[in-house]
Amino acid sequence: MAARSQHGGPVANGGGAPALLPLLLLLLSAASIIPRGDGQNLVTEDVTVVEGDVATISCRVKNSDDSVIQLLNPNRQTIYFRDFRPLKDSRFQLVNFSNSELRVSLTNVSISDEGRYFCQLYTDPPQEIYTTITVLVPPRNLVIDIQKEIAVEGEEIELNCTAMASRPATTIRWFKGNKELTGKSEVEQWSDMYTVTSQLLLKVGREDDGVPVICLVDHPAVKDLQTQRYLEVMYKPQVRVSQNYPVQGLTREGEPLELTCAAYGKPQPTDMRWLRVDDEMPQHVVVSGSNLLISNLNKTDNGTYRCEASNAVGKSHADYMLFVYDTTATTEPAVHGTAVLLNASTEALPTVQISNASIALHPDSRAGEEGAIRSVDHAVVGGVVAVVVFAMLCLLIILGRYFARHKGTYFTHEAKGADDAADADTAIINAEGGQNNSEEKKEYFI
Numbered sequence: 001m002a003a004r005s006q007h008g009g010p011v012a013n014g015g016g017a018p019a020l021l022p023l024l025l026l027l028l029s030a031a032s033i034i035p036r037g038d039g040q041n042l043v044t045e046d047v048t049v050v051e052g053d054v055a056t057i058s059c060r061v062k063n064s065d066d067s068v069i070q071l072l073n074p075n076r077q078t079i080y081f082r083d084f085r086p087l088k089d090s091r092f093q094l095v096n097f098s099n100s101e102l103r104v105s106l107t108n109v110s111i112s113d114e115g116r117y118f119c120q121l122y123t124d125p126p127q128e129i130y131t132t133i134t135v136l137v138p139p140r141n142l143v144i145d146i147q148k149e150i151a152v153e154g155e156e157i158e159l160n161c162t163a164m165a166s167r168p169a170t171t172i173r174w175f176k177g178n179k180e181l182t183g184k185s186e187v188e189q190w191s192d193m194y195t196v197t198s199q200l201l202l203k204v205g206r207e208d209d210g211v212p213v214i215c216l217v218d219h220p221a222v223k224d225l226q227t228q229r230y231l232e233v234m235y236k237p238q239v240r241v242s243q244n245y246p247v248q249g250l251t252r253e254g255e256p257l258e259l260t261c262a263a264y265g266k267p268q269p270t271d272m273r274w275l276r277v278d279d280e281m282p283q284h285v286v287v288s289g290s291n292l293l294i295s296n297l298n299k300t301d302n303g304t305y306r307c308e309a310s311n312a313v314g315k316s317h318a319d320y321m322l323f324v325y326d327t328t329a330t331t332e333p334a335v336h337g338t339a340v341l342l343n344a345s346t347e348a349l350p351t352v353q354i355s356n357a358s359i360a361l362h363p364d365s366r367a368g369e370e371g372a373i374r375s376v377d378h379a380v381v382g383g384v385v386a387v388v389v390f391a392m393l394c395l396l397i398i399l400g401r402y403f404a405r406h407k408g409t410y411f412t413h414e415a416k417g418a419d420d421a422a423d424a425d426t427a428i429i430n431a432e433g434g435q436n437n438s439e440e441k442k443e444y445f446i
Contacts, residue, residue, distance in 0.1 A: 042121050044131040050221045051137045055106045056095065059119030059129075064100040068122040071104055074115030080104055111135050111167070111192060136221035137193065139163035139170055144215050144229045151204050152313055153235040159200045161215035161227070169194035171218040176202070177211050206235035209266060236314035237265035241307050243320075244291075250325045251297055259292040259320055261307035269309040277304040277319065297324045 041062045049055040059069055070081040079087045083097040096103040106113060114135045121127040147158040161183070163170040169189075174181040183198040202213070208231045216226040244258040251257055263269040274287045282301060286293040294301055302324055308317040 041123070042119050042127050042129040044119050044129055046132045046134070048134045048136065048220075049109050051109060051111065051135050053109055055109050055113070055133055057104050057106065057117055057131055057133070059102045059121075061100045061121060065123065066099050069102040070120050070122075071102055072118040072120065074117065076118065079117075106133075109133070109135055111137065135167070136219075137165065137167035138219055138222040139217055139225065140165040142215065142217060142225060142227045144213070144227055146229055150232045150234060153204060153206045153233055156201055156203045159202060159213060159229070160197055161200070162195065162197045163217050163219075164195045165190075165193045166196070166219060166221070167193055168220075170196045172196055172198035173216045173218060174198065174200050175214040175216060176208070204231060204233045206233060206266070209233040209235070234266050234311075234313050237263040237269040237309040237311055237316045239263045239307055239309050239316050239318040241305075241318045241320045250329055251322060252325050252327050252329060253298055254327060255297055257292075257294040257297055257301075257322070259305065259307075261290045261292075261309070261318065263290075263307075263309035263316075265309070265311045265313065265316075267311050267313075269311045271311075272307065272309045275306050275308065277306050279303055299324050 041064075043060045043062060044058060047055045047057060057071065059071055061067070061069065068082060071079045073079055073087070077087055079085065079089075079092050080094060080097075080102060082102075083094055085092060085094070091107045093105050093107070094103075095105050102119070114133055116130040116132055118128055118130045141162075141164045143162050145160045145162070148155070151157050159174075161172055161174070163172060169187050172183065172185055174183045181200060181202070183200040185196055185198040188195045188197075198215070200213075202208075210230060210232075212228045212230050214226055214228040219225070240262045242260050242262065244260055245256060261272060261274070263272055272290055274292050275281060281287075282294070284294065284296065285301075286295070290307075292305060292307075302322055305320045305322060306317050307320070308315060310316075
């Protein structure tokens with residue numbers, strides 16, 4: 001019959017030793033509790049490692065007393081007890097073991113290895129400290145998607161750059177050439193991974209053709225990770241008229257004139273023609289492709305000659321204003337010729353600078369018209385000013401004479417007694433003073 005305690009419970013045979021076993025297990029478990037304090041001898045550091053690399057865990061003792069050191073994984077399984085490895089994971093390798101240090105390496109680190117690893121020192125009381133392994137995952141792929149492979153100048157295009165499956169989330173930066181641009185990013189989380197997509201809206205011009213747009217990733221696990229796409233932009237032609245002959249000087253009667261039209265665009269202009277603005281092209285003018293030739297200049301050739309070029313995007317033109325001088329003219333113009341570009345972009349031509357008003361100056365565009373126009377303008381302005389001054393002087397003289405004649409106060413004196421007279425003659429005779437006063441009553445009007 002089983003013995004019972006004084007409380008009525010059974011008493012096990014063997015002096016009650018089995019009943020003490022749970023108490024012993026509780027004491028052993030309490031020995032593994034971490035005593036955090038200034039007097040602790042264990043030292044370790046947190047580890048940050050890129051996925052696939054090697055992590056090194058070090059458990060060091062400040063003041064060694066030959067106590068046993070062991071390393072446990074996040075599941076509190078013993079990796080190393082002194083220099084012995086109970087855990088059957090060959091990725092853990094002993095790097096160094098002594099009375100003051102236990103150093104272990106972990107190769108081919110993965111996300112599942114992330115967590116707290118415990119260093120234990122069997123002293124009285126036991127000591128424990130933990131180190132944290134953080135695993136970084138670089139982006140798996142970096143891709144730029146562009147809304148339109150070929151854009152037209154002035155359009156706004158959309159570009160998207162995606163960095164997939166990274167940890168932590170990446171930061172995406174945009175560059176056009178060497179200039180940094182601002183995009184809008186969105187982050188999506190899948191389990192422990194992050195996918196980041198950045199959107200860039202870009203208005204393109206002809207100067208952007210062939211320029212790279214770069215998507216650059218900022219991430220602690222990788223350096224200089226980037227991808228790029230080259231922009232392809234179509235634009236209207238840029239037209240330039242140059243004067244081949246005469247190279248310098250005035251365009252005089254009897255001399256030849258040769259002009260050349262050059263056009264640049266994307267795609268390359270396929271249609272180029274010469275015409276005369278507001279008039280018909282003279283019959284003696286020879287047009288050969290992009291060249292215009294007048295073998296014998298005369299005054300009837302004066303006017304504006306236009307070169308037009310077009311492509312799939314649009315049409316542009318440049319104007320050449322011709323002024324033919326007499327054969328005796330020797331004065332060089334102050335500005336030797338102009339070529340006006342209309343319906344064209346305000347970007348710089350290869351050799352011609354175009355202003356915001358879409359006007360380009362070229363040293364050989366027109367021979368001598370500027371000086372002639374200036375001299376004619378001065379003569380006309382001088383004549384107009386002289387006529388205006390003369391008219392104003394005449395007006396001042398007339399007004400002066402008028403005011404001089406009408407200056408002062410005028411009175412009229414009616415003859416006394418004229419009210420009772422039968423007629424005008426009797427009134428004059430009966431008036432005071434008679435005929436003598438009639439002279440004084442005369443009035444003069446101008």
